[in-house]
Amino acid sequence: MATQVFKVPDSIIKDMTYGFCPGCDHGVAIRLVAECLDELGLKENAITATSIGCSVCLYDYLDVDSVEAPHGRALAEATGIKRARPDKFVFTYQGDGDFASIGLGESTHAALRGENITAICINNTTYGMTGGQLGPTTLLGQVTTTSPTGRNVEYYGYPIRIAEHIALCEGTAYSARVSLDSVANIRKAKQAIKKAFEYQLKGLGFSFVEILSTCPTNWHMTPQKAHDRVRDDMMKVFVPGVYKDVLQKV
Amino acid sequence: MTLTATKPEGKVLIKGNYAIANAAVIAGCECYFGYPITPQSEIGEFMSGKMQELKRAYVSSESELASINMVIGACSTGAKAMTSSSSCAVSLMQEALSYATAEELPVVLVSVMRGGPGLGNIYPSQGDYNQATIGGGNGDYKLIVLAPGNVQECIDLTYKAFYLAHKYKNPTMVLADGLLGQMMEPVTFGDYPYPEVDDSAWALTGAKGRGRRVIRSYAPSADDQCVFLNKLYAKYALIEEKEVMYDEYMTEDADLIVASFGSMSRNVKSAVKIAREKGLKVGAFRPITISPFPNKRLKELSCSAKKFLVTEINMGQMVRDVRLAVNGKVPVEFYGKGVGSMIDVEDLVDKIESLIEV
């Protein structure tokens, strides 16, 4: 008898199709979140504050209660939810622009306060939804629609290393960076998300996973080439790893 | 703060800001989120101690952007939640207020006005009438705005704000000013006088035993958005029909009606009394809900009165609403000053006399 080793997670809304471009890794990341919700039995107790970006329609993909936040304010809303209802499982799923540019204040202070919530941040080195402009994680030299000759320090300054930044906040229980460039790394990414969720369940404080992801459309690359770019360019600057883990003393 | 009992017995002498804060606690406010700004910092200071004492939620937030969005998050679970702030900082909340109206969430915001524009100063002002009633957020939306005229009303209208916010699922603001916030008056708190509103049909609690719930403003189709906006505006019409509040003094036979809101109305009432003693047919009108505005009543009064005078501590904001309500039927004059203490009673009497003589 053949055993089933893969299925569409129960926490994914039945028969929906993502609004993402072909080959966009947002789809993988949301599936991993759903698999973790399934495996930890969280679907019926979860509330998410959604963000603005390509993942704006998260509530059309994940079968959980959700409230939409203005651009950058997801972690303020999540804080409000968790403080009002500490028994609920509360998480956000945000783009890097949402989390680390317009929302960096909310993100940093949620971590500093040690809010017992989990944030997942998609780093695709651009503002995807608005058409691929320079964002807080755009690499030096990277051409975008607002850095037509590439990111230079003179005009644009430097990109932010989000997982390291969040790890510096004392209220952070877990901060990791993972990548979706290969199947092996996708499996590691899932373990990190699961751990972040478990840390919230254990009440340890703020847990965070930065996910290196692709934007084939705005990078003007095939999905295959986009993964090469993650490996060859992004992972050299944004090195995957665990930057804080209160249980492992990292 | 010296007030220790959450529900003090009988009359107590208390500052407007503390009155608002304690009333919120009595109203059952479960969550307070705030960032300091004069002249309302006492609200956050009081809440920091009281909410912790009562094991309710309190966050000293990193900004007003964060405070108001924390309120949205808490309200999405059906909780009674609030923030308080002032003028330039309420400016920072406009985006979130627009979201909260579209998401139909029972946000409660206390705004204690100071001088503007910009940083302005901390003197009393009514310069945020437009900010409160029109707002700076995007799209078609309205807040419910309650304007207390004394410290007792700071309490009564804070109670009412929680009730109306939850009853109509609409952000509701208590609009006070620096004078009211800092002024001490004898008041009674009593019990929260309203029934609890059932939020079980919409609050986010986790999708246990039911389909998921989504609270959002994003409407991908123009047609859907039109349907939603019509529904929202039908709600505003209902609120206008049911909830408009105002206060009138000697308006029945008045040739001149002096309209004002908030703390300015105190001197107006005194001036009207003096003018009456002088035999002048003058009355006072004060909207308590400045949104929705008492348009209907003012229209009625414009049939009997010959003239209106609007006095405000700003350069002329509510006067526009009075002119719209009266709709050209009788002249509407304005008498105000930008910022600072309220206009003196004597000056008001002089102004009344000058308008009745001509």
Next chain:
Amino acid sequence: MSHIEIDEQRCKACYLCIDECPKKLIKVGEKVNKLGAKPVEFCDPKGECLGCAMCATRCPDMAITKVFRG
């Protein structure tokens, strides 16, 4: 016997799964789906599928809906 199931209406024709399959059992099909894409097909005449789920793990759109092993 190990095998996969593809929901061709969900497939966005990114073809990431084709590269991922160690046995090269996934191919571009001829049909066009409602998204206007040419979905992939599973062709395993010799029963080589490992049930490793590499393809489904890689697929961003959950178009490979089921993987069976054994």
